Amino acid sequence: MPEHYFQLQMLLDLYARLIDEDRLEEWVELFTPEGRYEIISRENLAQGFALPLMLCENRNQIADRVMSLRKANIYNIHTDRHILSQLHVEATPEGWQVGANYALFQTDQVGVSRLYSVGRYDDLVREVDGRLLFVSKRVIVDTGAVPSLLATPI
């Protein structure tokens, strides 16, 4: 358990760093081919609604999101900065169930920062060919009133 905890910590650290450094093509590779990425508001979850803010049902759809950001979409020019909490880890037959709180700040081009989103990750991680990868990652956002817009992943 302790060594897995450390490896999972490194995975989450890498996840956040790849977004913060705008290395989204590498970020995509942290998911298994069937890997699912979902952002959903706590408001919807609490009422039993499935409507997400973003839903990628497999890695191809995650890659498409990134390609769209690169080639098509216009959005607020910013850098991201993630702050993650300690992990909560449970071993299950499906893999490692990993939870972590996050705070995500966005900073514009002239150095004005704002709290963009807080919430919790609810992840399933599995070892594939010696590498820990996300089988699913659900981002449960407390900040359901999305400030401005939602482009880059959380």
Place this chain on the structure above:
Amino acid sequence: MNPQDYQWPKADCTRIPYGMYRDPDVYSLEQEKIFQGPVWNYLALEAEIPNVGDFRTIEVGDIPVIVNRARDGKVHAFVNRCAHRGATVQRLIHGNAKSHVCCYHHWGYNLEGNLVGVPFARGVEGKGGLPEDFDKSQHCLRKMRVESLNGVLFGTFATELEPLEDFLDTTFVNQLKRLFNRPIKILGYQRQRIQGNWKLYTDNLRDPNHGGLLHMFQITFGIARLNQTGGAKVDKKARHNMSWAAQDMGKNNSDAEYSTPRENNNLTLKDGSLLQYRKEFPDDYNLTIASIFPNCIFQQIGNTLAVRQIRTKSVGEFEIFWTFYGYQDDDTSMDQHRLRMSNLVGPGGLVSMEDGEAIEIVHRAIAADEDKHAFVEFGGRGPVGDQDNLVTEAPMRGFWMHYCELMGITPGDAEHA
């Protein structure tokens, strides 16, 4: 400054003073003249409050409102602010209640907004309490008049106003009947907080010209196509607008489920399943965005069905509150399809996220020049009617002409001066 003092050089609203988007005095007057004026504001959907006592708390402009279903089965709407000292009465955003009791001094209101309980009204042991002449019936929550069209709830504060169907006019009545043709189910909500004036969004909705230019996903991945026909329809006063596009079914019409033709694109998605449109209406419209003056939008973008309510927060901030729905007879495959396709729209939508940015960069850039004007001549000048193409922003002017009428502004004074 006084909203009537801005210069409107053209009577057809082809010039809009930037102060209309930035001036707190304009915003204050709008709350009175627009949102509490002679309009039907969208409130909620009946499907959200099916049972007696079900309520949702919403906003009409800045005004907090409770929408609930009373014992008579009818929907009532009233201001969510205690008649005593102004506290929020119902603090939850949704739920079921037998009555609404203010937590501050326990004034209680029934589901029709009438004051029914005041603790210690007669004091304690003959001391304190309210004066003898206190009359509960004079202290109700301020009520809205409510009408429903196929389960879509509208309300008004105006005492004199045409019936809802006359206000909407034929095109928009038919559109609501089309979208709400059978029982719906709620799929969930989205909220988006935009740092800009709310009318930059109503402008955006009445400007189909920006669609293929700002939202480049459609071009890049081949959603917008040369064979797609489109245009805009307006009501008799041109205050409402429906932008529409229709699938040219052509040789594909034997197949109810088909991919978007891609002959015009440069890039291909690895997984195009979110672009699959499943035909579900008897007509060929695959995109309809009906914007009703002043505060709501009914959208069908492919198979994503949603209502957007504009909730003003200040002169420089508003929330878009999205209610997504499907039909009760959708199977699990259709449920999943609608959730998948919801990626196209909303604050993170592949074809909509740009709107948040476009509104904010306008709102920021016009701050210093409230006396300068926006230029609005795509689609021509003069009166506003239906548009037979998408290279137009004329419906924007329809909104503004009606807006000016309600605000007591006479555009074009300079033309005759």
